[in-house]
Amino acid sequence: MLPPLTPAEEKLLLRYADPEAPTVDVDNLSAKTLMSLLDNAEFHGVLPIMLRKLSGDAQLPSDQELRDKLEDLRQKATIATGQSMLLKYHGDRIMKGLAADNVPARIVKGPVFARKLYRNVADRPFTDIDILVEPANLARANQVIAACGFELGSDEAESYELQEFKWLEKENSSLLVELHGDLVHDTGMRRRLSLGFPELRAIDGDATDTPAALLTIAIVHAAGGHKFHRLQLCVDVLQGVRALQSPEAEARLFDAARTTGIELELAIVLDVTGQLFDESRALELAGRIKPDLSIRLARRLITTDTLLGVNSRDKLGSRLRRDAFRWIQRLARARAIPGKV
16 A cells, blocks of 8 residues: 555646756755655656656655665666666567568557657656557467567467457567457457557557547547556646647547447546646637536546545545446447448
8 A cells, every 4th residue: 555645736747747847945854754655656657757757856755664665666666667677679570570471550649649749758758668559350360479489478368359369479578569450358348449450540640649539549648548546647648638730630530439339438537637737728628528427427526635645544545446346337328420320
């Protein structure tokens, strides 16, 4: 369980988690408070951002335990950066193999978010490489990954059902590559929403990794894959909103939401992200989705307290609310799309 934070300290955590927010003045913060914030930031995947903001001219308390902790965390961050670089190397190697075998594919999430959505690439570490292909090409793509020195770490039959294969590097099992036929793995949800290679190609049009596509992926990642289990998911969404800089990009986002079936997820993820980071544009975009019963119910479940309480004294309540949201996602009816039978 994480060290508890007061409401004021939770606001500080969110300031540290926001890559674009000004550096926090630490003059009036105790060493104990900073260590609690560091523990929470590490759990929520936003520690690199906080460490960056604590470097340089930050006037830290003269507490040896705090300084030792910071040194240890910075060493771990350096190792994590090296791990990310190694993963990127293997990802590029696999992508070359897929191209040579004429298998259309794209890397999604971690390294793409870091490069496209964050000014400081090191703010967004990643622990695996996610590769997306069309479902019909899963078998061929698996063969390419195996030929690159990886072995399957998940059950093959279950992987086909989930449209997700987990591959581990034979010489270093900490290196994980995930192959996807669809970024929505829950079979109960997939009858309503889907985000695969063809859908992303349609969202991007003639380009690749457009702001609308990146934000769509971030929303599905937060609500469709991990059930809001840490703040980093909403920080990706926050950065995606900031990258959405034109009416045309906004229109493409809402077209994507309709065609992929993620209007519920878009409304909820943008709403809670806007509340967490006081981001009015996220709230405004969320408000454009006409709320139906599923959205109204989900808004009662997915709140700032739900996300901040994931590993707190209220973690059971947070888990129950997030599980209830998953059932809403499974039971929600697909909205009618004009012109689509």
